[in-house]
Amino acid sequence: ADWFAPRxxxxxxxDFYEIAMELPGVSQEEIDIAVQDGMLVVTGEKxxxxxxxxxxxxxxxxxxxxxxxxxxIPPDAxxxxxxxxxxxxxxxxxxxxxxxxxxxARKVQIRQP
Numbered sequence: 001a002d003w004f005a006p007r008x009x010x011x012x013x014x015d016f017y018e019i020a021m022e023l024p025g026v027s028q029e030e031i032d033i034a035v036q037d038g039m040l041v042v043t044g045e046k047x048x049x050x051x052x053x054x055x056x057x058x059x060x061x062x063x064x065x066x067x068x069x070x071x072x073i074p075p076d077a078x079x080x081x082x083x084x085x086x087x088x089x090x091x092x093x094x095x096x097x098x099x100x101x102x103x104x105a106r107k108v109q110i111r112q113p
Contacts (some may be wrong), residue, residue: 041070
């Protein structure tokens with residue numbers, strides 16, 4: 001395949017959003033993460049390393065090629081504080097939630113004309 005879509009999980013906690021994407025066989029140098037127009041875009045490539053010399057394959061289920069996944073960034077996520085970690089073939093992206101300056105909701109008073 002020339003393109004494939006890595007599988008991902010998305011979750012939320014009280015303090016952050018988290019996306020975990022399976023990228024086994026992909027090196028960290030082959031992954032690019034960008035924030036663009038309210039989207040978190042992950043692109044990269046998984047290169048095929050098998051040689052066909054002297055082998056006849058009955059089947060091949062592994063996927064290779066370029067990939068791209070785009071995730072909408074929630075309005076309350078801090079786009080400037082996104083954290084990425086790549087370990088054991090899993091890319092984990094954390095998007096912290098923004099907080100009010102004092103951490104509490106602020107009541108807005110209604111003015112009278």
